[in-house]
Amino acid sequence: MMKTAFLFPGQGAQVVGMGKDIAEHCPAAADLFEKANEIVGYDLRHLCFEGPEEALNTTTVSQPAIFTVTAALLELLRQTHPELWPDVTAGLSMGEYSALYAAGLMSFEDALKLVQERGRAMQAAADASNGSMVSILGLDEEKVRALCRQAAQGDILEPVNFNCPGQIVISGS
Secondary structure, rough: OOOOEEEEOOOOOOOOOHHHHHHHHHHHHHHHHHHHHHHOHHHHHHHHHOOOOHHHHHHHHHHHHHHHHHHHHHHHHHOOOOOOOOOEEEOOOOHHHHHHHHOOOOHHHHHHHHHHHHHHHHHHHHHHHHOOOEEEEOHHHEEEEHHHHHHHHOOOOEEEEEEEEOOOEEEEE
């Protein structure tokens, strides 16, 4: 018998417009966005659907946004394909919270509150640090390593996360 797995993305998967089609076609998903607005205390729905991109890309917004969109996708699946439900769930980094929610181990409210606090804590840590991290899209490992060597200029700059083909995170001082 074949098993079904749901895999959930981490930060960096956000894009302006995400979730809009889902909310327009699934009232229960639209309700999740409204509930998310109440929980986070700002118009997350608008930031997901309309941007601006700069705001959506901040750690404090992107993490709750990605979680809410994945929860909305799950709601759409529940309604349109109730027979398609995961035997296992997994997530990359922040996606672990979506996996826990999909597995029924956390409520939407609790998971979103944790994800929001996680984003705040990560932003505070980044603000207190001299280093930074950036996701590079569309280049292979060799090219990213060469660019890091060229740009480092005596400082530390290295690939640190190999998330998937074509997505490499670099970090340095």
